[in-house]
Amino acid sequence: MSALIPRPPMEVAPGAVHVPGWLTDAEQRDLVTACRAWATGPVPIRRTRLPRGGVMSVQTVCVGWHWRPYAYSRTADDVNGRRVADFPDWMVRLGRRALLEAYGDRAQADGYTPDTALINFYDGQARMGMHQDKDERVPAPVVSLSIGDSCVFRVGNTETRTRPYTDIELASGDLFVLGGPSRFAYHGVPKVIEGTGDPATGLRSGRLNITMRVTGLTAADGGG
Numbered sequence: 001m002s003a004l005i006p007r008p009p010m011e012v013a014p015g016a017v018h019v020p021g022w023l024t025d026a027e028q029r030d031l032v033t034a035c036r037a038w039a040t041g042p043v044p045i046r047r048t049r050l051p052r053g054g055v056m057s058v059q060t061v062c063v064g065w066h067w068r069p070y071a072y073s074r075t076a077d078d079v080n081g082r083r084v085a086d087f088p089d090w091m092v093r094l095g096r097r098a099l100l101e102a103y104g105d106r107a108q109a110d111g112y113t114p115d116t117a118l119i120n121f122y123d124g125q126a127r128m129g130m131h132q133d134k135d136e137r138v139p140a141p142v143v144s145l146s147i148g149d150s151c152v153f154r155v156g157n158t159e160t161r162t163r164p165y166t167d168i169e170l171a172s173g174d175l176f177v178l179g180g181p182s183r184f185a186y187h188g189v190p191k192v193i194e195g196t197g198d199p200a201t202g203l204r205s206g207r208l209n210i211t212m213r214v215t216g217l218t219a220a221d222g223g224g
């Protein structure tokens with residue numbers, strides 16, 4: 001799934017790094033398989049209800065810790081009350097490799113231990129409004145992996161959900177890291193470009209995005 005036009009790694013804003021085509025085809029297939037299994041349980045994938053009555057258009061399932069607006073817990077109390085699947089060691093290793101690729105700092109990468117992943121599935125109509133990832137208690141980077149249809153990914157500033165922002169295209173296999181001065185930048189997905197994914201990933205349609213994060217939570221916060 002190589003691009004016709006070269007897409008070199010790019011620092012979109014300080015600490016916000018885009019690495020096109022980072023995942024191999026086999027890694028994408030394996031991630032699709034893993035996400036499909038998580039989507040069936042212990043907590044099934046669903047559209048998250050927002051406190052003011054809305055429903056998110058993306059479908060979400062979590063591993064490690066369950067996110068709901070605007071907190072993490074071990075059990076999915078807004079879905080079926082079950083404890084989410086454990087965060088696998090292979091995903092910690094993938095997160096470390098991603099950080100090394102983005103920043104080239106081995107000590108930082110070795111010290112990175114993500115403990116939650118939000119897995120979002122976008123059908124052609126799904127979007128994500130501008131928001132900050134700020135329910136984590138520590139400022140460790142967020143590692144984002146995209147598979148399937150391409151999207152427009154909007155990377156903004158840390159102050160407002162409006163301009164200045166930069167729109168880039170995230171395609172299947174792309175890595176994006178939000179860290180450093182951009183860790184709390186507003187970001188969103190204004191558009192998914194239907195029909196751009198390759199069914200060889202195992203995704204016939206739609207877009208899959210996985211964001212790994214470090215919650216900073218401990219057993220005392222309800223976790224074992």
Ligand code: SIN
Binds near residue numbers: 120128144153
């Ligand atoms: C997110 O902001 O959590 C998801 C971003 C994406 O889908 O690329």
Ligand code: MN
Binds near residue numbers: 132
């Ligand atoms: Mn986010």
